[in-house]
Structures are given as C-alpha cells and as structure tokens.
Amino acid sequence: MARGNQRELARAKNMKKQEDLKKSQKLGDKNKRMQNDADKMREKQAAGGRESGGCRGCRGSQQNAERETEEAGGGSLDHMGEKLSFHDVQTKDGTTMRIFVFHPKVPNYPNVKFPGVIVYSEIYQVSPPVARFAKDIAGQGFIVAAPSVYHNFEGPEPLEYNDEGTDKGNNYKIQKELKSYDEDADLTIKYLLSLSTCNGNIGATGMCLGGHLAFRTALDSRIKAAFCFFATDIHKHSLGKGMNDDSLKRCNEIKGELVMIFGDKDTHVPLEGRDLIRSELRRNKVQMTFIEINDAQHAFVRDESSKGRYDPAVTKLCFEWLLELFNSVYSKIMRPLKLMGHERALTQVKYNREGDLLFSVAKDNAASIWYSSNGERLGTLEGHQGVIWSIDVDPETLLCATGGGDLQVKLWTVENGKCVYSWSSPSPVRRVAFSPDGSKLLVIADQVMGHIGTISVYDINRDVSTITQQSETPSLVIETEPNGSKATVAGWSENGEFIISGHDNGLVSKYDSRTGELISSLQAHGIHNEEKAVGVTDIQFALEDRSYFITSSKDKCAVLIDVDTFEILKVYKADAPMNAAAITPVKDFVILGGGQEARNVTTTAESQGKFEARFYHKIFEEEIGRVKGHFGPLNTVAVHPDGTGYSSGGEDGFIRVHTFDKSYRDFLFDAERTEKAAAAGTI
Known part of the structure; x- marks a missing residue:
C-alpha cells in the first residue's frame, strides 16, 4: 500500500476515536465576539429616524414580474398607503391566504431570474415595518413573498400595534394548528417556485413569531438558508394549538445554513432559552451562526411602535449580515x-504539503x-491550556507543532494525535514553523513579561522509535531587536538557509539560520501611506521555490520581497x-x-x-x-x-x-x- 494511503487510513482510524468522544460536548458561542461590531455601530447613527437597511439594489421596470403575479391569481392594492402586489392561494381548510409579493427592479432585463426569500411577520401580520423590510430585501435582487398567516381567523390586514392588536396576535398564535403553519410555508415555497422569474433558490427570514416560522420553514429541504430574528417560543415548544410544537426537536432536519440572532436583553427569549436553542443546534450539528447583540432588546429591528427598543445601527448591521448569508448561500x-x-x-490555518489535510488553531485550547x-x-x-497562536506541519505529515499563550510549544504525531513532546517558553509563543526538510523548528517567543523577544530553533528528532526524545534546549537563539522591535512572524527560505522575520515596527529581517547573524533588514511597512500601525501580521513564501515571500501589515498593505536581493518587488494597497x-x-x-x-x-x-x-x-x-x-x-x-x-x-x-x-x-x-x-x- 502507498505511504499516503497507509497514513490516511491510520489517521482516520485513530483520530476518529477521539472525535467520537467529543460529539456530545457543549461548544461555546462562536459569535459573541461580534458584539463589539454591533456595540460600536450604535455610535455611528443618531437615535431616531427610520432605517431599514438601505437599498443599493437595481432600479428600473418590474412590470413583467408584477403582471405575472396578477395573471396567477393576484393583484395589487394600497396597503397602508403603499401599493403592493399580492397573490391569493386557497388552503385545505377553505380559507384564503394572501401572499404579498415584492419584486426586484432591474432595468432592461425582463427575463432575469432571482432567488426567493420568504419574509414572515410578527404577530401583527404584514405590517408597514415588515413590508418595508421585505421591500429592502427585494431591492437587493430577491423576489420576496410575505404571507399573512392569520387567514384562519381574519383577513390579510395588519393588526394594530396596541393592546388589542397584541392580544389578538398572541391568541391567534396559539389557536392556529401547527399543520396550518406548515401548509402556509409549503404553499409560499410552491408559489415562489412557480414564478418564471425565480431561479429555484429559496430562503426564509422573519422576526418574533416570524423568526420561529422561518426556523420551522428551514426544516424543509427546499430552504437553502434562514435568518431568524429573536425567534419566540422555540425554547418553550409553545407554538400552535396545544402549545406543544416540535420545531427544536426536529432541528436535525435543517439542511441549509441558519443564523439565529437575539438581543441579550430579550425578555421573551431569556438567557436560559437562548442557551437551550444554541446547545441543541450544536448537538445536532446544524450549520449555524448564533449571535447575541449586547444591550439589544426584543423587536430591536422594528422601526415604529417598538416602545423605544428600535436600534437603527444594529438593524442596519443585521441587514448586511442577512445579505451576506443569502448572497453566500445562493452564489454559484x-x-x-x-x-x-x-x-x-x-x-492560523495551514495545509500539509499534499493539500489533503487542513490544520487549524484558534483562541480556544x-x-x-x-x-x-x-x-x-x-x-x-x-493539551494546551489557553489560546493557540500558531500551527505548522512538517513536509511528510508525520509531525505537527503548535505554540500558544500558555507558554508551551507542543509536538504531535499526526496519525494518532498524540503529544510526543512539550517545550516550555519564557513568554507566549507567537509563531512556529518547520524548516523545509522538517529537521528544525523555529519558535517565536513574544517580547513581554520582561523577556526579550527571541527566535529559537530546535533540532527535531524524526526517528519514530525515539520520537519522544527531543532536545530540551534550542540549538540557536536569536534576540530579535533590530532598532528596538520584536519579531511577530517568521519563516524559512529554500533549503532552510535563511530565517526571515517580520517585526512590530514594519521591519523585515534576514538571518543566517546556522549562526543567527543578522544579514539584512528592510523597512517593508509604514512607508507606503500615513498609517501609524505598521506591525507585520503574516509572512508566507512562494510555494514553488520559496525564492520570494509576501508580508501583510496593519498599515493596510502587503509587500512582495525577493529573498536574495532583499528588495521590495511589489506593493498591494x-x-x-x-x-x-x-x-x-x-x-x-x-x-x-x-x-x-x-x-x-x-x-x-x-x-x-x-x-x-x-x-x-x-x-x-x-x-x-x-x-x-x-x-x-x-x-x-x-x-x-x-x-x-x-x-x-x-x-x-x-x-x-x-x-x-x-x-x-x-x-x-x-x-x-x-x-x-x-x-x-x-x-
């Protein structure tokens, strides 16, 4: 059997056992770091004024699409002062469900096809804020269908944002049969698919009750993506007649991508409820993003009658996230x-030499x-006890190395995932990199805690029979302080002749890998614009021969540099x-x-x-x-x-x-x- 096949079978057999043991572990929230994004966006916009996401979409004639809607049993009407197209469908219980339709406007392209999006409303049916939201989505190149889901009890007109309307909506929500909600979703999907202007890709979104309905619609395999705003009742299983829905229990049926978004001050879905939803989705391996917005309340996207909960900055940001999801999923x-x-x-992410494996590390352990x-x-x-900053794999995919903030460098065998050796570092480890032949490992120790920044080189024993016996001390230590800077990244040139390092002041340096002698330094960053932050953030070599390399920086530039001449070849701004x-x-x-x-x-x-x-x-x-x-x-x-x-x-x-x-x-x-x-x- 070829070496690659032997390695792959051994890897799969041994490491799959470890993966099986972790299937039931609760994973932490991947997305809370996005809170700063939303938190700071609020400062950009003044309070007050309606903001529904802004339309950068096309403008022009939509007569063909509207004519098709009307010919298919629909029409148009003045809805709260705005002319809307609609389509009426008959349900199994003999009622008529009205689907409001919002068409993209594309000039001179009457036959273009668009993806579809179902927009579910809150308990008030298709109210003006929901209609504006749907219209904004349509303006970005989607056909939007917004069904009026209380057809079992009354017409398609929106309920008032007052105590009477709220009581009605809440009562209808738990009087309507689950099978009727599901039929509504099926009829809306079928309607969109029947349109000659729909390309067959369907997604769903909604808020409050609509967030739950978008979630439930995502159980249908025809739904490619769903973006759910503060979805209610999922955690309590209390939707529909009898208040005993199975939406969360069936989440393993969701095949598309899912985004769940809540405010952390949402009293309708408290922390315990959000944690339950998140843990169940993760346990069932749903492909999802779960976001909680700092200081946001329930209904923070509703731009009227929200009792002070409307947050225009966060609403705009969420709208951009929604477009990111749908555009990403629908894109071919x-x-x-x-x-x-x-x-x-x-x-850091890293491929092995063959490219069949991808290695990754993060700010977890x-x-x-x-x-x-x-x-x-x-x-x-x-094995690490904190953030892991760097990972690398040797040319034969025999060993990989990791370095982290826990002052540890660890050496692992790839085929079974065992840690065969650990080195202690005097400060956090920022970068690890094997030499091109895998015989050496460079390690960058950060310049903190009174430690002078260093690049240490360890000789690697690759003999499988004695692989746990590694040299405890480095064979070379380079103190990286040219002009008072510290090394942030480093790598090897072809044949391991030179060590190239990038520094926090924009310098790039070349060292003799045998003696540690500084051969040359170059101001690669901080000279192309007026940016003050100039630290080098990455270095990667040309895969063909490692004769040149690229560096990136906080100065908004990347630079291509020749190893031999040590001159800048190209600058990318x-x-x-x-x-x-x-x-x-x-x-x-x-x-x-x-x-x-x-x-x-x-x-x-x-x-x-x-x-x-x-x-x-x-x-x-x-x-x-x-x-x-x-x-x-x-x-x-x-x-x-x-x-x-x-x-x-x-x-x-x-x-x-x-x-x-x-x-x-x-x-x-x-x-x-x-x-x-x-x-x-x-x-």
Missing part, C-alpha cells in the same frame, strides 16, 4: 465549505485537523488593516485577508468592516476581486498547494474552504490575453 461562484470546530476566533476535500474533521489535538497574505501557485495572484477590527467598525467610511478576502494580480498590483462570507475580520489565509483553492479563518470562529471555479482559472488581464494570443499565433 466558489461556494465554500464552512467548517465549525472552534469556539473562538481563528488564529484545541487544534483541529480536517480533510480539505469535504470538511470532515479527523480529530482534535488537546488595501482599504483596511491586513492580517494575512498568501501567494497562489499556477495563477499570478496574491490573496489578502483582514478587515477593520470589530471594536473599530465605526471608524470606517462605510458601515461594513471590509471582511473580505481580496485578490490582487501579483505582477500588476491591481485588485481583481473580493470574496465575502465571514462575519468578522479574516485572521488567517492559506492557499492549497496545487492552486485549486484557499481557506480562510475569521474572528467569527469559522473556517471557509473555497475551491476556485472556472472564472478564476480563466481570468486574464488584457496584456496577458494579448500575450497568450500572440504566442498562439492568432494575432
């Missing part, structure tokens, strides 16, 4: 695998190993602090990842934090595209060794594994296209 371009295995923010092809987790590496940078093989691109820190989002020119992976042409230095998906800054990026994709890890606690599609592989600048045509003799 580079649809990623979304890996959920960490409780806190990612700090366990590393994870995944199959990169399908996102299955092989197992976890447990972004619009936000960069935390990671990687060079793609095969295609002449580089990928940058970063974004405004969550607590500083209000300092940006836009409301969003620029949480995208940015693609630049390596030669021309021009940005060519962005990939969205994370709900916070990207902290780490790694490119697949054969150039077929990349992975990113974010502050949101998620890993997204992307496979490049045909549009990526075929992309050429005009100059490249001309050169290719000339070489082929076609011009």
Whole structure:
C-alpha cells in the first residue's frame, strides 16, 4: 500500500476515536465576539429616524414580474398607503391566504431570474415595518413573498400595534394548528417556485413569531438558508394549538445554513432559552451562526411602535449580515465549505504539503485537523491550556507543532494525535514553523513579561522509535531587536538557509539560520501611506521555490520581497488593516485577508468592516476581486498547494474552504490575453 494511503487510513482510524468522544460536548458561542461590531455601530447613527437597511439594489421596470403575479391569481392594492402586489392561494381548510409579493427592479432585463426569500411577520401580520423590510430585501435582487398567516381567523390586514392588536396576535398564535403553519410555508415555497422569474433558490427570514416560522420553514429541504430574528417560543415548544410544537426537536432536519440572532436583553427569549436553542443546534450539528447583540432588546429591528427598543445601527448591521448569508448561500461562484470546530476566533490555518489535510488553531485550547476535500474533521489535538497562536506541519505529515499563550510549544504525531513532546517558553509563543526538510523548528517567543523577544530553533528528532526524545534546549537563539522591535512572524527560505522575520515596527529581517547573524533588514511597512500601525501580521513564501515571500501589515498593505536581493518587488494597497497574505501557485495572484477590527467598525467610511478576502494580480498590483462570507475580520489565509483553492479563518470562529471555479482559472488581464494570443499565433 502507498505511504499516503497507509497514513490516511491510520489517521482516520485513530483520530476518529477521539472525535467520537467529543460529539456530545457543549461548544461555546462562536459569535459573541461580534458584539463589539454591533456595540460600536450604535455610535455611528443618531437615535431616531427610520432605517431599514438601505437599498443599493437595481432600479428600473418590474412590470413583467408584477403582471405575472396578477395573471396567477393576484393583484395589487394600497396597503397602508403603499401599493403592493399580492397573490391569493386557497388552503385545505377553505380559507384564503394572501401572499404579498415584492419584486426586484432591474432595468432592461425582463427575463432575469432571482432567488426567493420568504419574509414572515410578527404577530401583527404584514405590517408597514415588515413590508418595508421585505421591500429592502427585494431591492437587493430577491423576489420576496410575505404571507399573512392569520387567514384562519381574519383577513390579510395588519393588526394594530396596541393592546388589542397584541392580544389578538398572541391568541391567534396559539389557536392556529401547527399543520396550518406548515401548509402556509409549503404553499409560499410552491408559489415562489412557480414564478418564471425565480431561479429555484429559496430562503426564509422573519422576526418574533416570524423568526420561529422561518426556523420551522428551514426544516424543509427546499430552504437553502434562514435568518431568524429573536425567534419566540422555540425554547418553550409553545407554538400552535396545544402549545406543544416540535420545531427544536426536529432541528436535525435543517439542511441549509441558519443564523439565529437575539438581543441579550430579550425578555421573551431569556438567557436560559437562548442557551437551550444554541446547545441543541450544536448537538445536532446544524450549520449555524448564533449571535447575541449586547444591550439589544426584543423587536430591536422594528422601526415604529417598538416602545423605544428600535436600534437603527444594529438593524442596519443585521441587514448586511442577512445579505451576506443569502448572497453566500445562493452564489454559484466558489461556494465554500464552512467548517465549525472552534469556539473562538481563528488564529492560523495551514495545509500539509499534499493539500489533503487542513490544520487549524484558534483562541480556544484545541487544534483541529480536517480533510480539505469535504470538511470532515479527523480529530482534535488537546493539551494546551489557553489560546493557540500558531500551527505548522512538517513536509511528510508525520509531525505537527503548535505554540500558544500558555507558554508551551507542543509536538504531535499526526496519525494518532498524540503529544510526543512539550517545550516550555519564557513568554507566549507567537509563531512556529518547520524548516523545509522538517529537521528544525523555529519558535517565536513574544517580547513581554520582561523577556526579550527571541527566535529559537530546535533540532527535531524524526526517528519514530525515539520520537519522544527531543532536545530540551534550542540549538540557536536569536534576540530579535533590530532598532528596538520584536519579531511577530517568521519563516524559512529554500533549503532552510535563511530565517526571515517580520517585526512590530514594519521591519523585515534576514538571518543566517546556522549562526543567527543578522544579514539584512528592510523597512517593508509604514512607508507606503500615513498609517501609524505598521506591525507585520503574516509572512508566507512562494510555494514553488520559496525564492520570494509576501508580508501583510496593519498599515493596510502587503509587500512582495525577493529573498536574495532583499528588495521590495511589489506593493498591494488595501482599504483596511491586513492580517494575512498568501501567494497562489499556477495563477499570478496574491490573496489578502483582514478587515477593520470589530471594536473599530465605526471608524470606517462605510458601515461594513471590509471582511473580505481580496485578490490582487501579483505582477500588476491591481485588485481583481473580493470574496465575502465571514462575519468578522479574516485572521488567517492559506492557499492549497496545487492552486485549486484557499481557506480562510475569521474572528467569527469559522473556517471557509473555497475551491476556485472556472472564472478564476480563466481570468486574464488584457496584456496577458494579448500575450497568450500572440504566442498562439492568432494575432
């Protein structure tokens, strides 16, 4: 049997046992770090005034879509002062359910197809705030259907936001049969799918009662994604006649992506209820994001009659998250695998040499190993007592190393996940990296706690029979203080001849790996703009020959540097602090990842934090595209060794594994296209 197959079978057999033992463990909330995002957004907007998310969508004629609605048994009417399209359907109990329909407006494209979104209202039916919310979603390129769910008791008109309306809505909510709620969902889905302008992708969202109905609709496999605002009654199983719903019990039926969002001051769904929902979703391995907003109350997105609970800044932010979810799920371009295995923010992801395995660490205390092809987790590496800042795997995928804030460097065997040796560090470990042949391991110890920052090099014993016998002391120690700076990242050049390090003052240094002599230093960052924060955040080498490398920095730039000449080759300028940078093989691109820190989002020119992976042409230095998906800054990026994709890890606690599609592989600048045509003799 080939070595790769033997290794894979041994890995799967041994590490799967560890994974099985952890299936029932409660995972912490991955998303509470997003609270700073929402917390600070409030400062950007003055209290008062209606804000429903803002439409940046297309404008133009929607007559064809509206005509189709009317011909299919619908029409239009003045609804609370606004003209709305609608479609009436007959239910099994003989009542008529009205579905209000909101069409995207796209000029000169009468035959374009759109994804659909079902918007469920609160207990007041399709009220003006719900209609505005639905209209805003439609403005972003979706067909929106908003059903009036109390057709069993009265017409489609909204209930008043007063005591009488509240009492009516609450009473109807528990008098309506569960099977009637489910029929409403089925009829609405079928209606959207019947439209020639719908492309077949359907999602759901809603607030309060509507949040629960969106959750329940997600039990239907036709629903690709659901975004649920402060969903009531799920934790109490109290929806419908008899107040004994099975929504949470059936959550394992949810096949699409799910976002649950609550305010932490929500008295309708208290902390215990939110914890129950979160734990059940995790126990059933639902692909979900669970967010609790600091100081937000129930109904914080309703822009009228909310009794002071409306929060315009948070509403706008949530609307952007909703669009991120639907656009990501519906997109056919580079649809990623979304890996959920960490409780806190990612700090580093790393492929092995073959690219079949992906290694990840985070601000929790366990590393994870995944199959990169399908996102299955092989197992976890447990032993650290705090944040793990760095991970690396040797060229043969025999050993991997981790370093963390618990002052420990640990060496692990990949096939069984056992820790075979630990080194103590005088200060937190910021980076670990194997030499190209795997015989040495460099370790960066932070310059804190009275310790001078160092790069230590350990000789690695790779003999399997004596692998637990490692040298306790490093063979080389480099004190990294050129001009008073400390090393933040480091790596090896080809053949391990040099150690290249990046520093907190923007310097990049080259050391002789045998003697520790400083050969050269270069001010790589802090010179391209006026940014004050210039620390180097990442260093990655060209996979082909390690003859050049890229660094990223808080100065919103990335720099390409030649190892031999130690000169800057290219500069890539972004619009936000960069935390990671990687060079793609095969295609002449580089990928940058970063974004405004969550607590500083209000300092940006836009409301969003620029949480995208940015693609630049390596030669021309021009940005060519962005990939969205994370709900916070990207902290780490790694490119697949054969150039077929990349992975990113974010502050949101998620890993997204992307496979490049045909549009990526075929992309050429005009100059490249001309050169290719000339070489082929076609011009």
